[in-house]
Amino acid sequence: MGGSLNRHQLPPNYRLTNHRNDDHCPEHQLRGIFIPCDPRILTLTMAKPSSNSRQSYTSLSLRNGLVAPRWSTPLVCCSVISSVLNYLRNLGIYVAKKSTWTALFIPVLLFVLLLTLFTDFIPFNRASYSVGVQKHSREWLPPQGSIQNYRPQMNFTLPLNVNSDALRNVSRNTTSLQQGHYLKRFPSCIIFGVSKCGTKAVIEYLKLHPDVVAPKAEINYFNNETLQHQHGLGWYIQQMPPSLSHQITVEKSPDYFQNHQCADLIRAAAPSTKLILLLREPIERLVSEYMQLSEKSLSLPDFEKWVIGQDTGDVDQKVPSVMVSAYADHVSYWLRVFPREQVHIIESQSLRDYPLHEMRRLETFLHLQPFYQPEDFYFNSTRGFYCMRMRYTGKTKCLGKSKGREHITVSDTIMDKLVRFYQPYNQKLKQILGAVDFPWL
Numbered sequence: 001m002g003g004s005l006n007r008h009q010l011p012p013n014y015r016l017t018n019h020r021n022d023d024h025c026p027e028h029q030l031r032g033i034f035i036p037c038d039p040r041i042l043t044l045t046m047a048k049p050s051s052n053s054r055q056s057y058t059s060l061s062l063r064n065g066l067v068a069p070r071w072s073t074p075l076v077c078c079s080v081i082s083s084v085l086n087y088l089r090n091l092g093i094y095v096a097k098k099s100t101w102t103a104l105f106i107p108v109l110l111f112v113l114l115l116t117l118f119t120d121f122i123p124f125n126r127a128s129y130s131v132g133v134q135k136h137s138r139e140w141l142p143p144q145g146s147i148q149n150y151r152p153q154m155n156f157t158l159p160l161n162v163n164s165d166a167l168r169n170v171s172r173n174t175t176s177l178q179q180g181h182y183l184k185r186f187p188s189c190i191i192f193g194v195s196k197c198g199t200k201a202v203i204e205y206l207k208l209h210p211d212v213v214a215p216k217a218e219i220n221y222f223n224n225e226t227l228q229h230q231h232g233l234g235w236y237i238q239q240m241p242p243s244l245s246h247q248i249t250v251e252k253s254p255d256y257f258q259n260h261q262c263a264d265l266i267r268a269a270a271p272s273t274k275l276i277l278l279l280r281e282p283i284e285r286l287v288s289e290y291m292q293l294s295e296k297s298l299s300l301p302d303f304e305k306w307v308i309g310q311d312t313g314d315v316d317q318k319v320p321s322v323m324v325s326a327y328a329d330h331v332s333y334w335l336r337v338f339p340r341e342q343v344h345i346i347e348s349q350s351l352r353d354y355p356l357h358e359m360r361r362l363e364t365f366l367h368l369q370p371f372y373q374p375e376d377f378y379f380n381s382t383r384g385f386y387c388m389r390m391r392y393t394g395k396t397k398c399l400g401k402s403k404g405r406e407h408i409t410v411s412d413t414i415m416d417k418l419v420r421f422y423q424p425y426n427q428k429l430k431q432i433l434g435a436v437d438f439p440w441l
């Protein structure tokens with residue numbers, strides 16, 4: 001019998017959670033409960049009020065719907081068998097030579113271990129192997145009653161092939177079963193630039209949304225010919241987390257922006273891909289990038305020497321970072337490849353100051369269900385920007401230390417040169433973008 005559990009049909013004292021892959025969506029303990037990233041490993045957890053003040057749980061680990069033993073089960077079994085044999089031997093009952101058993105068991109044990117770890121093979125399809133009591137873990141518990149209230153319009157399904165008696169017993173009491181589909185998909189949206197404009201903040205904010213999945217790291221596929229030739233598009237899709245059909249996959253690789261061939265490659269791969277572009281005041285972006293580079297390389301010259309050509313005494317166009325901030329040419333290229341309505345533009349300072357407003361705009365652009373609420377963000381005065389607050393767990397999350405670095409002071413002379421240098425690019429950008437109210441345009 002194939003099927004999946006619809007979490008809205010779970011009674012309030014039942015949870016679906018995923019232990020294995022919690023590190024895959026670290027931002028969401030909540031996701032750990034409702035939206036497991038790894039479709040294969042699920043745990044149906046039943047909360048039982050216990051006699052003491054803490055709560056205990058009975059859980060069934062499911063692997064592709066089978067009741068799975070913990071991976072240590074073969075180990076436990078072998079040690080139990082080995083103890084029994086020893087016991088029999090001690091009683092003087094001849095079983096076989098110890099070395100024979102060891103020689104037999106170790107390879108079998110390793111084989112079973114490997115099978116359970118790397119395939120869907122389940123050696124012991126019995127509930128009794130995995131039912132156990134777990135101590136109350138705070139993160140698992142949403143506020144009382146909220147399991148019913150949480151986005152009830154979303155019909156969430158999990159792919160389970162239920163064929164164990166134990167699960168049937170559980171599901172008869174609690175759930176109806178239907179098929180669900182977890183797939184790795186080509187992203188329906190790519191944050192393609194610009195680096196140092198708040199791209200990390202956007203993807204982290206997006207991942208708060210239950211209908212959004214994103215890989216952990218930048219993939220940088222379309223700007224890497226070696227990856228394209230050696231691995232191909234299939235590899236790229238493999239890097240995406242699995243998602244359900246109502247979820248969208250978002251990827252962020254901000255260095256696509258200045259590598260124009262990325263536009264053509266993305267268009268060729270999936271012409272309807274939505275694009276997100278963040279733009280920041282160009283000099284601020286440049287300084288931000290300089291701060292990052294100087295932290296990585298101690299041999300980087302002073303900002304002035306780095307940015308001003310020795311021979312010309314003017315802004316050095318040979319410095320790649322300088323030209324990244326000359327947005328107009330890059331933007332005009334991307335907009336020749338993709339229609340304007342397919343590209344959502346966010347002004348970096350606005351994202352920093354008004355994350356809720358910007359994320360709601362983005363939600364509309366991506367046709368996501370309304371999700372963001374004021375309580376999802378809070379201003380962290382130490383960091384100087386908004387951080388996130390997870391619903392239900394109340395846990396907070398800020399971007400890493402590489403965001404919000406202190407900037408060097410740029411001398412007036414250099415600043416003048418930079419302002420003059422970027423002015424024509426900014427004017428051209430304004431013409432391209434039309435009605436935008438960026439404070440620096």
Ligand SMILES: Nc1ncnc2c1ncn2[C@@H]1O[C@H](COP(=O)(O)OS(=O)(=O)O)[C@@H](OP(=O)(O)O)[C@H]1O
Binds near residue numbers: 348
């Ligand atoms: N909302 C919000 N929250 C936190 N930080 C924000 C935000 N918006 C913009 N920024 C600033 O964006 C800079 C980092 O940009 P990116 O994340 O695109 O950098 S990277 O390309 O991924 O390295 C980094 O700039 P600097 O601090 O000047 O280096 C961040 O401070």
